[in-house]
Amino acid sequence: MNSATGRKPTKQINIGKVIIGGGFPIAIQSMTNTKTADVEATVTQIKALQKAGCEIVRVSVPDRPSAAAFKDIKAQIDIPIVADIHFQADLAVAAIKAGADKIRINPGNIGGPEDIAKVVYAAAAADIPIRIGVNSGSLSKQVRARPASTAEKLADSALENIGLFEESGFDNIVLSVKSSDVMETVKAYRLLSAKTDYPLHLGITESGTLETGAIKSAIGIGLLLAEGIGDTIRVSLTAEPVHEIDIAKQILQALGIRRFNPEVISCPTCARCEVDLIPIAEQLERHLKTHSKLVKVAVMGCVVNGPGEAADADIGLAAGRGKGVIFSRGLAVKTIKETEFFAELIKMVDEFEVK
Ligand code: SF4
Structure with a gap:
């Protein structure tokens, strides 16, 4: 474990211009859900993901038209693009030739050793990494038949495939072992992390719709990150992919690993609250997601915990009956009316100088 970062040291891998492992920041990934052959729709979605904070994008390449479109997509975006391939090694080779910055294959369904060798050879020639992405739903028949837990089967399958790649002299590898x-x-992931130094891409696969998926991902990815395990993350949601970025950022920010936006601390409200606090907190949080100033803003409903939390934050509001006290760096600076809460807090954030 690196004592400065609390992270397990892993091998440094370049995915286009983004570096993962080796102590580099944990990268946020997402995946398009447009038809890849529809270049315009896919490029539009990738640009929206990038704007939201996506640092590496993955695109499915299920057929020849998708492989053909890959080159045009790559030419119109400026974040690294990963080709996701199942069943056909030839499509992986085509995507590599079309400029993929990384290939993700699932060894359980890509074919035999000859197919894997074909992909490895093409990736080595292009000097790009391959993610060996093992999923519980597509473990090989032989692995599935073993008397072991799913976790052991996932980790063993990844480790065995590393062996196959390394025999070919290929070590430009990223690993994932996902289950729902x-x-x-x-x-x-714990088993795998104990046995290899290759960077790990974390995710809970098929985790569900927005709320369920966010909770499962926050628990699974969060537990691992808190143990220093993981180099990139993807929150998989049955939702518009752009939500995956928001949740990923929130996971990293809640763990104090990376910060992206102001942090809003708000109380749950109770019988003591004498202002309409919930819409103010919601409106403030929504608005501050567009800010990059790294301040902590507390919005509290009464004098029980209000002054303490408000004073501990960079900017705070401790509400009373129809009014509230504004705090800045721990000092009460003014009392304002309830109707002024939102505008005043935004103004305070705009004017706050981060030291
Ligand atoms: S800060 Fe006050 S209003 Fe908010 S939950 Fe605590 S006691 Fe209730």
């Missing part, structure tokens, strides 16, 4: 079961996934 949160704790099986966590156990699999």
Whole structure:
């Protein structure tokens, strides 16, 4: 474990212009859900993801038209692009030739050793990494038949495939071992992390719709990150992909690993609250997501915890009956009316100088 970062040291891998592992920041990934052959729609979605904070994008390449479109997509975007390939090694080779910055294959379904060798040879020639992405739903028949837990099967499958790649002299490798079961996934990554130094891409696969998926991902990815495990993350949601970026950022920010936006601390309200606090907190949080100033803003409903929390934050509001006290760097600076809360807090954030 690196004592400065609390992270397990891993091998440094370049994915286009983004470096993962080796102590570099944990990168946020997402995946398009447009038809890849529709270049315009896919480029539009990638640009929206990039604007939201996506640092590496993955695109499915299920057929020849998708492989053909890959080159045009790559030419119109400026974040690294990963080709996601299942079943056909030839499509991986085509995507590599079309400029993929990384290939993700699932060894359980890509074919035999000859197919893997074909992909490895093309990736080595292009000097790009391959993610060996093992999923519980597509473990090979032989692995599935073993008397072991799903976590052990996932980790063993990844380790065995590393062996195949290394035999060909290829070590430009990223690993993932995903399952839709949160704790099986966590156990699999722990096993894998103990046995290899290749960077790990974290995610809970098929985690569900926005709320369910966000919770499962926050628990699974969060547990691992808190143990120093993981180099890139993807929050998989049955939702517009752009939500994946927001949740990923929130996970990293809640753990104090990376910060992106102001942090809003707000109380749950109770019978003591004498202002309409919930819409103010919601409106403030929504608005501050567009800010990059790294301040902590507390919005509290009464004098029980209000002054303490408000004073501990960079900027705070401790509400009373129809009014509230504004704090800046721990000092009460003014009392304002309830109707002024939102505008005043935004103004305070705009004027706040981060030291
Ligand atoms: S800060 Fe006050 S209003 Fe908010 S939950 Fe605590 S006691 Fe209730």
